[in-house]
Amino acid sequence: MPNTFDRKVSPLLVPERLLLGPGPSNSHPLVLKALANQPVGHLDPFYIDLMAEVQDLLRHIWQTNNRLTLPMSGTGSAAMEATIANVVEPGDTVLVGIKGYFGNRLADMASRYRANVQTIEKPWGTVFSLEELEEALIKFRPAVLALVHAETSTGVCQPMDGVGELCRKYNCLLLLDTVTSLGSVPLYLDEWKVDLAYSCSQKGLSCPPGLGPFTMNIRAEEKLNKREGKVPNWYLDVSLLNKYWGSDRVYHHTAPVNMNFGIREALRLIVDEGLENSWKRHHENAVLLWNGLQELGLELHVSQEYRLPTLTTVKIPEGIDGKAFSLHLLNNHAIEIGGGLGELAGKVWRIGLMGYNSQKINVEKILNIFDSELVKFKS
Amino acid sequence: MPNTFDRKVSPLLVPERLLLGPGPSNSHPLVLKALANQPVGHLDPFYIDLMAEVQDLLRHIWQTNNRLTLPMSGTGSAAMEATIANVVEPGDTVLVGIKGYFGNRLADMASRYRANVQTIEKPWGTVFSLEELEEALIKFRPAVLALVHAETSTGVCQPMDGVGELCRKYNCLLLLDTVTSLGSVPLYLDEWKVDLAYSCSQKGLSCPPGLGPFTMNIRAEEKLNKREGKVPNWYLDVSLLNKYWGSDRVYHHTAPVNMNFGIREALRLIVDEGLENSWKRHHENAVLLWNGLQELGLELHVSQEYRLPTLTTVKIPEGIDGKAFSLHLLNNHAIEIGGGLGELAGKVWRIGLMGYNSQKINVEKILNIFDSELVKFKS
Numbered sequence: 001m002p003n004t005f006d007r008k009v010s011p012l013l014v015p016e017r018l019l020l021g022p023g024p025s026n027s028h029p030l031v032l033k034a035l036a037n038q039p040v041g042h043l044d045p046f047y048i049d050l051m052a053e054v055q056d057l058l059r060h061i062w063q064t065n066n067r068l069t070l071p072m073s074g075t076g077s078a079a080m081e082a083t084i085a086n087v088v089e090p091g092d093t094v095l096v097g098i099k100g101y102f103g104n105r106l107a108d109m110a111s112r113y114r115a116n117v118q119t120i121e122k123p124w125g126t127v128f129s130l131e132e133l134e135e136a137l138i139k140f141r142p143a144v145l146a147l148v149h150a151e152t153s154t155g156v157c158q159p160m161d162g163v164g165e166l167c168r169k170y171n172c173l174l175l176l177d178t179v180t181s182l183g184s185v186p187l188y189l190d191e192w193k194v195d196l197a198y199s200c201s202q203k204g205l206s207c208p209p210g211l212g213p214f215t216m217n218i219r220a221e222e223k224l225n226k227r228e229g230k231v232p233n234w235y236l237d238v239s240l241l242n243k244y245w246g247s248d249r250v251y252h253h254t255a256p257v258n259m260n261f262g263i264r265e266a267l268r269l270i271v272d273e274g275l276e277n278s279w280k281r282h283h284e285n286a287v288l289l290w291n292g293l294q295e296l297g298l299e300l301h302v303s304q305e306y307r308l309p310t311l312t313t314v315k316i317p318e319g320i321d322g323k324a325f326s327l328h329l330l331n332n333h334a335i336e337i338g339g340g341l342g343e344l345a346g347k348v349w350r351i352g353l354m355g356y357n358s359q360k361i362n363v364e365k366i367l368n369i370f371d372s373e374l375v376k377f378k379s
Numbered sequence: 380m381p382n383t384f385d386r387k388v389s390p391l392l393v394p395e396r397l398l399l400g401p402g403p404s405n406s407h408p409l410v411l412k413a414l415a416n417q418p419v420g421h422l423d424p425f426y427i428d429l430m431a432e433v434q435d436l437l438r439h440i441w442q443t444n445n446r447l448t449l450p451m452s453g454t455g456s457a458a459m460e461a462t463i464a465n466v467v468e469p470g471d472t473v474l475v476g477i478k479g480y481f482g483n484r485l486a487d488m489a490s491r492y493r494a495n496v497q498t499i500e501k502p503w504g505t506v507f508s509l510e511e512l513e514e515a516l517i518k519f520r521p522a523v524l525a526l527v528h529a530e531t532s533t534g535v536c537q538p539m540d541g542v543g544e545l546c547r548k549y550n551c552l553l554l555l556d557t558v559t560s561l562g563s564v565p566l567y568l569d570e571w572k573v574d575l576a577y578s579c580s581q582k583g584l585s586c587p588p589g590l591g592p593f594t595m596n597i598r599a600e601e602k603l604n605k606r607e608g609k610v611p612n613w614y615l616d617v618s619l620l621n622k623y624w625g626s627d628r629v630y631h632h633t634a635p636v637n638m639n640f641g642i643r644e645a646l647r648l649i650v651d652e653g654l655e656n657s658w659k660r661h662h663e664n665a666v667l668l669w670n671g672l673q674e675l676g677l678e679l680h681v682s683q684e685y686r687l688p689t690l691t692t693v694k695i696p697e698g699i700d701g702k703a704f705s706l707h708l709l710n711n712h713a714i715e716i717g718g719g720l721g722e723l724a725g726k727v728w729r730i731g732l733m734g735y736n737s738q739k740i741n742v743e744k745i746l747n748i749f750d751s752e753l754v755k756f757k758s
Contacts, residue, residue: 005435005436005439009436009647009650011409012413012644014416014419014640015419017419019417019418019420021420024418024420024421024633024636026417026418027418030390032414032416032417032637035414035415035637036411036415037391037393038396038406039398039406039581039587040396040403040715041396041398041400041715042403044709046394056386057384060384073453073589074453074614075452075633075634075635076632077614077631077632077633078452078453078457081612105613108613109613111609112610112611112612200633202418208418208636208637209418209421209633209635209636210452210589210635210638230490231491232492233491234456234460234484234487234488234491235453235456235460236614251720253454253455253456253457254402254403254454254579255454256454256587256589256638257403257587257588258587258588258589259587259635261391261393264391265390265391268390275384330423336420341630
């Protein structure tokens with residue numbers, strides 16, 4: 001006799017939330033509709049065609065021609081790990097530029113693949129200059145330089161002009177985190193000479209979390225092909241995955257079919273809007289938010305030229321309990337905003353305007369709420 | 380200017396399929412409805428409660444009290460890798476019982492974690508006896524014995540009576556693949572003294588693919604806690620994941636929120652039906668299928684006592700092109716059945732009756748199709 005299950009579990013009733021935090025963002029209704037289709041087989045000819053569409057669309061959104069471009073069957077962190085797992089060999093020097101939470105994660109991951117991890121650090125909320133990067137490349141001579149383009153923990157966008165050229169000059173691979181920029185902030189992977197990149201589904205793409213877009217170019221492929229022994233991660237091994245996503249269509253794992261229905265619609269909707277239009281919309285709504293917050297007397301954590309359109313860090317005014325305020329917004333206004341992570345814990349709120357949620361009406365909503373509610377939290 | 384996207388991509392239109400292959404199976408309509416909810420944040424109090432529900436429900440379906448029970452944010456293969464990654468240290472002897480495709484996968488994975496991999500093999504379609512297992516345990520003295528309970532490639536169900544006791548006797552961990560048995564075939568993890576197990580969402584649970592239920596008991600936890608250095612896989616590191624799924628609720632990765640809405644509904648529906656009733660339904664419909672196929676003059680690959688209710692391997696009669704027949708069913712009748720994998724490629728079809736699809740009406744449908752269509756393929 002099986003143990004009886006003695007707790008009453010009612011049918012699912014999900015509360016409605018406006019997700020204006022660091023992600024997930026709300027999904028486009030057509031993406032949710034796509035998710036609710038009955039699955040098809042992962043080797044169904046229909047699905048095989050859909051895989052090719054997803055790959056083509058991802059290449060476009062990333063502005064790359066990389067053959068090896070596919071969504072990993074996990075979240076953005078899985079795609080992050082995939083970039084490391086495939087190209088890092090034990091003893092390789094991996095240089096990580098840390099200016100926020102996700103740089104630390106890259107360093108942790110690289111250490112698990114037995115890299116010689118070296119780091120350079122900048123205060124959270126700032127960026128690396130080309131000079132700082134070159135100095136570090138000369139000092140450490142890494143096999144891989146890992147940088148975060150859009151730091152979700154700080155709201156900073158790292159300028160990429162010239163970084164790819166530097167990496168070629170010092171013969172290292174450039175690995176870029178584009179989790180909070182894909183689809184919403186200008187990205188030109190090929191032009192920037194980025195060798196490996198990853199992202200997620202739940203921010204600029206307006207799809208629920210669960211897929212991790214991944215791409216690597218020929219330079220990165222060459223390093224993968226030359227490695228001794230197998231990739232020390234079966235699930236994320238691109239040499240196996242490419243037999244499924246490439247022309248061979250050899251079964252690797254059972255794909256998360258419905259999530260791929262979702263991301264296919266999400267990517268199609270960006271193409272429908274126009275990629276540049278999407279970038280422009282994100283920028284314009286972010287400017288509205290920045291101006292509005294400053295008009296309310298609030299200070300932004302990042303100086304204007306490095307601000308990320310998708311995520312804004314706002315300093316919590318002195319005397320205000322930032323966590324109590326976010327909880328109030330969630331519980332009484334069904335709006336989620338984020339708190340600070342790591343160095344910025346307790347110091348900032350994080351307001352996201354990503355994908356489907358980058359709308360003027362949402363900017364107005366959050367500004368009105370700050371205007372009417374924040375005063376109640378002043379001591 | 381971004382590259383223009385010059386291909387026309389139309390709104391998604393998914394063809395309807397009756398999925399009677401090795402999985403994915405069709406999902407329960409209420410599960411699909413759950414998937415289509417707007418996401419909530421991965422640290423939202425509502426979501427935190429839902430996580431606890433999913434864990435409790437999984438424990439029930441597996442008949443275990445294991446604290447560390449959670450769905451990995453990837454497919455079944457990710458959960459498979461999680462069992463290995465967390466407990467295997469370099470040099471550990473891992474003994475894999477191979478009697479089908481997925482045994483080979485376990486061996487491949489264990490080798491990537493630098494285990495000393497040893498294997499015992501049986502013909503595809505048969506099971507291991509207790510004597511064979513004991514002999515191998517004495518010979519190899521492994522740290523882990525990995526077995527597949529329900530081999531999706533052969534349609535065999537490995538008897539588990541006494542296996543756990545043997546593993547305790549020889550001081551090794553018992554790792555069990557329950558991908559094609561969870562929710563649909565009797566499983567008593569604690570009674571059977573199974574130390575680690577994993578499964579998937581898209582078979583007996585009637586949910587789309589994308590989550591990999593995972594569980595480990597205290598014995599396995601002790602091995603994890605004693606290991607030198609970090610788990611060599613960040614995404615699947617249970618010591619980190621437990622800080623999110625356990626009482627600390629420390630952010631690890633952004634959970635695939637919507638897939639968890641889906642699995643929560645899927646598990647609730649099994650509890651609603653009653654776990655034993657679900658097992659019984661699967662058994663009864665499988666018997667109908669077996670009898671019907673034999674009445675049509677077809678031979679089953681597995682002898683009756685070891686047949687898996689969820690997946691039946693049918694020998695392809697001489698002179699029939701098995702692949703052409705499956706394609707005919709897919710293209711002209713919108714029914715998916717599977718072909719053989721590995722040793723059984725070209726020799727069997729694989730018919731699945733899993734979760735929501737284990738219904739008498741589907742048995743009748745597939746038997747009628749075999750009856751009317753197979754004759755057209757006889758040379």
